[in-house]
Amino acid sequence: MQNSNQNHVDVLIIGAGAAGLMCAATAGYQGKRVLVIDHAPKAAAKIRISGGGKCNFTNLDVSPENYICRNPHFVKSALSRYPSTAFVELVDRHGLEYEERELGKLFCLNRASDLIQILRTECDWAGVEFMLNTPVSKVASIDGGYEVQIKDGSIHCNKLVVATGALSFPKLKASGFGYRLAEQFGLNVIPQAPGLVPLVFSGKWQQRFSSLSGLSMDVEVAANGRRFSEAMLFTHNGLSGPGILQASNYWQAGQPIEINLLPKQDVYAELLALKGSGKSLPKWLNQFWPKRFTQMWLELFPMESVLSNQSNESLQSYAEQLTNWQLYPEATAGYDKAEVTLGGVDTDEVSSKTFEAKKQPGLYFIGEVLDVTGQLGGYNFQWAWASGVACGLSL
Ligand SMILES: Cc1cc2nc3c(=O)[nH]c(=O)nc-3n(C[C@H](O)[C@H](O)[C@H](O)COP(=O)(O)OP(=O)(O)OC[C@H]3O[C@@H](n4cnc5c(N)ncnc54)[C@H](O)[C@@H]3O)c2cc1C
Incomplete structure (x- = not known):
């Protein structure tokens, strides 16, 4: 001046x-x-x-x-x-x-x-x-x-x-x-x-996600009733990527986030078809997911490789698990990592x-x-x- x-x-x-x-x-x-x-x-x-x-x-x-x-x-x-x-x-x-x-x-x-x-x-x-x-x-x-x-x-x-x-x-x-x-x-x-911030997990989830760090998957994430179809990224201490950042704006401590891991599939119908075909579940999942995630998923939520002996009820509840995976974040990653x-x-x-x-x-x-x-x-x-x-x- x-x-x-x-x-x-x-x-x-x-x-x-x-x-x-x-x-x-x-x-x-x-x-x-x-x-x-x-x-x-x-x-x-x-x-x-x-x-x-x-x-x-x-x-x-x-x-x-x-x-x-x-x-x-x-x-x-x-x-x-x-x-x-x-x-x-x-x-x-x-x-x-x-x-x-x-x-x-x-x-x-x-x-x-x-x-x-x-x-x-x-x-x-x-x-x-x-x-x-x-x-x-x-x-x-x-x-x-x-x-x-x-x-x-x-x-x-x-x-x-x-x-x-x-x-x-x-x-x-x-x-x-x-x-x-x-x-x-x-x-x-x-x-x-x-806001627009990664979500942090503790205990077994932190260990699991850390081992997948860098993997990205197209999912649908919901928090507090708001739903976003965008990518999710595994990090050394939790989850990030656009879908998670979007959901973080609506997430409240103590609440779950809900993840649909196969948002483009009619999962129950496809599991029923898989049961009839005698084909393997891991192979089917690998069409949509990175192999490392399929492996982790099947360790966490075991299911027989071939579904022919499964009841329709058990397939229904497995489909629910795949499309509405509820996770409880520990916290957000804080202002150091928040975009807003x-x-x-x-x-x-x-x-x-x-x-x-x-x-x-x-x-x-x-x-x-x-x-x-x-x-x-x-x-x-x-x-x-x-x-x-x-x-x-x-x-
Ligand atoms: C990593 C990151 C990536 C982002 N990417 C995007 C994106 O791609 N698209 C998008 O839409 N938004 C994005 N955002 C959000 C976007 O940057 C902000 O919403 C936007 O910059 C806000 O504009 P603003 O002018 O209100 O504040 P700011 O751009 O933050 O500007 C505030 C200014 O005030 C100054 N200031 C603060 N305190 C004082 C003080 N006490 N005295 C004097 N000066 C002060 C600061 O130095 C700064 O220059 C991103 C944010 C981050 C952190």
Whole structure:
């Protein structure tokens, strides 16, 4: 910041992540003087590492049902005003190369940093100023605006936008700053939990899964009544992969997850046919599963190789075991491994049109700091873009 009004901006955004950058460019284009502050040395660290370095930046099919929020209607306005097609138009204008993968997920073709460059370019064009490596020590409401203390003094702004994200991946400078700030101004914050996170097992399951570490299978996973048909991956201490991450958003401690290991088969009918044919069960299972899993399964749930002597009832209960395998995770793998955080600033406290706090004029919350969590598939970034634009237009 280098002019006579050094200490004053129209809009101060704390957090140079996905939502903060999008909001900054949008507000800058409205003619506002915008400053973005971040305590990290580089902007948008999560974009850089997301999607295995390719960033699943949106989805072709976004609807409010893809989000978890205490008020399921809250996301509708911003998502409909800034749909995924709008973000695709933006990246098309910049010539980003991207690809569509399964279930409508859009990924950068080359590097996620290409996307960061687009957002930084938009911010440059919109005249946005940045102060990185700048921790905020204190925020006070003053003179109809806000005073934000940083290491070299303070900055006054008319409008303060909190885009500090959530608790996942603390090694990327994630923090609970936004929650504390909300509480400072008397806003309710919904308790947090890790989301889109691997599930950890103990005892015999941990040993079994560890021995299969690296194996992936196409399954259907359900938790708390929500069902996902995606891959499951065995890890050294439990289960991961897209299906498990999706289910983790809905799983509650003490509850089981239910796994259909043969989601594309009519299992009972096929077991009956197998019984009549005299063919072997392991061979049949090996058509669908890696051999190492078949071996483990048959050790855990023994069944004669040839089913001819089995009653139909016993085949029915075996089919049930195969299609509704109930497992009790010990815990989630925690914030170190979670892609997102459930809970956050209560959306009842914030306008769904402008993202301004209802009780605290001039204070805004956008992105993941809010109690809005997307499913896996580009929905979390789409929320960051949509809430950032809606807020930026209102500043
Ligand atoms: C490993 C991983 C992979 C992911 N992959 C995907 C994916 O492919 N698709 C998808 O849709 N979502 C993905 N996500 C989720 C997605 O990254 C987040 O939902 C999204 O980044 C949230 O945007 P945000 O701007 O709200 O917060 P963030 O992007 O987290 O940005 C918050 C910013 O605030 C800064 N900040 C925090 N505290 C302070 C403070 N006290 N002072 C100053 N600055 C502060 C941080 O340094 C950061 O720059 C992934 C997340 C992780 C961890």
